[in-house]
Amino acid sequence: xxxxxxxxxxxxxxxxxxxxxxxxxxxxxxxxxxxxxxxxxxxxxxxxxxxxxxxxxxxxxxxxxxxxxxxxxxxxxxxxxxxxxxxxxxxxxxxxxxxxxxxxxxxxxxxxxxxxxxxxxxxxxxxxxxxxxxxxxxxxxxxxxxxxxxxxxxxxxx
Numbered sequence: 199x200x201x202x203x204x205x206x207x208x209x210x211x212x213x214x215x216x217x218x219x220x221x222x223x224x225x226x227x228x229x230x231x232x233x234x235x236x237x238x239x240x241x242x243x244x245x246x247x248x249x250x251x252x253x254x255x256x257x258x259x260x261x262x263x264x265x266x267x268x269x270x271x272x273x274x275x276x277x278x279x280x281x282x283x284x285x286x287x288x289x290x291x292x293x294x295x296x297x298x299x300x301x302x303x304x305x306x307x308x309x310x311x312x313x314x315x316x317x318x319x320x321x322x323x324x325x326x327x328x329x330x331x332x333x334x335x336x337x338x339x340x341x342x343x344x345x346x347x348x349x350x351x352x353x354x355x356x
Contacts, residue, residue, distance in 0.1 A: 199292050202227055203262070203270055206285045207277050212237040214274065218260055233260045244275050251275065266290055 200221040208215055214235040219227040235255070243254035251271040256262070262270060266288075273286045 200227070201262075201266070201290045201292075203266070203288045203290075204285065205270065205273050205277060205288070207283075209284070214240045216255065216260060216270070216274075218262070231259045233257055240274065241278065244278055248272070248275075 202219040204215075204217040204219070206215040206217075214237060216233050216235070217229060218231040220230050222228045233255075239254065240251075243251040248268065248271050251274060252267045255271060255274065256267060269288055269290075273288060277283050277286055
C-alpha cells in the first residue's frame with residue numbers, strides 16, 4: 199500500500215498541517231487523516247531534536263511507523279528552516295519497506311549458515327589444559343575458605 203504525507207506550513211493561521219493519504223483503490227489516494235499543530239509547539243519540538251519532534255507529531259489519529267516518522271520530522275524541520283518552502287509531500291510504498299525486511303532476513307540467514315560448528319566454539323582454548331579422568335587438580339588459586347565441619351553438622355541436626 200502506498201501512503202502519502204502532505205506537510206503544509208500555514209503561516210496565516212500559525213499552524214502546521216499534516217495530511218495522511220493512502221492508496222485504497224488502484225492509483226487513487228484517499229485522505230485518511232488531517233492533523234493541525236500549533237506553530238509554537240512545533241518550533242519547540244524542533245529545538246528538542248528529531249526524537250522530540252517525532253513524538254510531538256504523533257497523535258492518536260496520526261501515528262506513522264518509525265521509519266516514516268523520522269523522514270516526516272526531517273521534512274518539517276526543513277520547512278521551518280526555510281523561508282521559501284511552505285509545503286512538502288512524502289510518498290512511501292510498503293513494498294519497499296517489506297523488501298528491506300526480506301533482505302535483512304536473508305542477510306541474517308546467510309550469516310547464520312556461515313557460523314562454525316558450536317562445538318568448535320566451545321572447545322577454544324581447552325587444548326592447553328587437558329586433564330585425565332580421576333586426576334586431582336593440584337593448584338587452586340582462590341580467596342574463599344571453606345569450613346568442612348560446618349556443612350557436616352546440618353545433617354546431624356535434622
